[in-house]
Amino acid sequence: MSVVAARRDAQRDRWIPRLARLALAIVLVVGTFGLAFAAMRRDTGVILGALAVSAILIVFSLLGILIAGRKHNPVGLIFSAIAVAAAIQLTADDYILRANVTDPSSLPLVVYAEWVDRWIGAAALALLPLLFLLFPTGRIPSVRWRWVFRAWAASACFWVAGFMLTPGPLDVGNSDHAMNPFGVSFGSVLGFVGGVGLLLTALASIASLFVRWRHGTGEERQQLRLLVFVAGVGFVCFWLSGVPGPISGVGWAGFLLSVFVGIPAAIAIAILKYRLYDVDVVIRKTVVVGVLAAFITAVYVAVVVGLGSLFTDTLVLRIAATALVAVAFQPVRDRANRLANRLVYGDRATPYEVLARFGERVGETYASEDVLPRIARVIAEGTAAARSDVWLRLGDRLTLAASWPVAEPRASFAIEGDELPPIDADRVAAVRHQGELLGAIAVTKPASEPLAA
Incomplete structure (x- = not known):
């Protein structure tokens, strides 16, 4: 990669999280106006619904920030853009409802709210082919798919411009059917060309998603499998929605x-599920x-509030509550970590269970070439590692003998004396017999979870 290209990628990486934030x-500001309009209706159901939708949109936005910030992945911006479009459309709907009905x-300016409401949803829908094309890495599968991205960009612009510029009444929900203030004669042509282009690029994007799935391995295939299925079913249903008769309604649904x-x-x-x-x-x-937080609050309430009715010296109670929290903090934290690990990562074998399972598996009869891969697998499952490697010393070199998940062999490392060479992993344990280096076991944890003792 050239210096110019590297600098361009670094600049792009800086802008991705900024745009997500x-x-x-925007979601918070626009959503606040939407909640205000919902509150004006004085309907508890409407207010609760608006709060629920706002929470969902904030979660989408936070997810976009997380993906864009930690991975510099443009897929995060797609999540953020969908949240922004949904917030604007919902607020515009409430604005139109109050201006024309309630x-x-x-x-004022209700016609412009109707105009925005007309195209903002189409803009969000146009992002779906891009999501299929970039998911999950944020990059196209290869340079051969670059034409799909370019065709999508042009088609999306024409598609949205068609909704913006098509003349005639603005037929949106609760509209007074005002005429499009920006309508031009060729607006419908732009929309038609863009719509056809989006259909073709959507099909190509789904094909790229299928190609990723076919060429993926292990967990990557699991991450893509369900989305490939849903995208294919959705595209078929869209085509069925254009068939005359009852099948049209079923396809659209x-x-x-x-x-x-x-x-x-x-x-x-x-x-x-697949991290x-x-x-x-x-x-x-x-x-x-x-x-x-719940523990600290419970201690404070129980000691200061509960016992405060019996003792008048609240300073002593506060000191006692602080001392109790300080003493019990680490044990509670350890239990909280175990609870979080079980909730997030599922059941995990304890160290004793790992050793017991290890003894059982090694004690079984396997072909010699199966022993080391099984050892790597037991270690990975027992530590919830993203990867575990078993290295063997062969002469004056250290060679990768087995790994889990199964990976291509790496180049071996030269050994000087009995010193272990540097290995790229979170934790490396040398295996020695009477001081002689026989090999090593390396464990790499996910970036999201530290290596527990």
């Missing part, structure tokens, strides 16, 4: 279900902090 700010003529339920669910499973983007670190730390 800007998107969160309190007519009470708000299936398409909407795929877009608003299937795709978010598939991505959520990839993120939460995509290392989001589990946020969940884990949130659980630990929540348990510690």
Whole structure:
């Protein structure tokens, strides 16, 4: 990579998290106006619904910040952009409802709110092919797919411009059917060309997702499998929605279900179950902090408030509560860490169970070439490591003999005396017999989880 290209990539990496944080700010500001409009309706159900939607959009925005910030991944910006578009459209809907129905003529510039409401949802929908093309790495599968990205960019611009510029009444929800203030005669042509282009690029993007899945290995295939299925079903349902007759309604319902339920669910499973983007670190730390906060609050309430009715010296009670928290903090923290690990990473074998399982497996009869891979697997499962390697000394070189997950062999390292050469891993343990170096075991943990003792 040239110096210019590296500098360009570094500059892009700096802007990705900044844009994600800007998107969160927009969601918060626009969402506040939306909540204000919902509160004006004085309907508890509407207010609770608005709060729930706002919480979902904030979660989307935070997820975008997490992905964009930790991985410098443009997929995070797609999440952020969808949250911004949804917040704007929902707020515009409430604005239009109040201006035209609830309190007519009470708000100005309603025609521009209707104009924004007309195209903002289409802009969000146009991001789906890009999501399929970039997911999960944030880059196209290879340079051969660059034309798909370029075609998508042009098609998306034409598609959104068509909604912006098509003349005629603005037929949106609760609209007074005002005429498009920016309508031009060729607006519908732009929309048609963009729509056809988006269909073709969506099909190509789904194909690229399938190619990633076919060429992926191990956990990457698991991360992509459900999204490939949902994307394919959604595209088929979209085509069926254009067939005359009853099948049209079924196809459209299936398409909407795929877009608003299937795709978010598939991505959520990839993120939460298969640890995509290392989001589990946020969940884990949130659980630990929540348990510690609940413990400190409970101690303070029990000692200061509960016993305060019996003793008048509250200073002594506060000191006692602080001392109790200080003494019990570390044990509670250890328990909170174990609880968070179990919630986030599932059941994990204890060190004793790892040793017992190790003895059972080694004691079974295996072909000699199976022993070391099984050792690597037991170590990885017992420590919840992302990778474990077993190295053997062969003469004056240290060679990778087995790993889990299975990976291509690496180049061996030269050994000077009995000193272990540097190995790229979180923890490396030398295996020696009577001082002689026989090999090593290396463990690499996910970036989201420290190596526990």
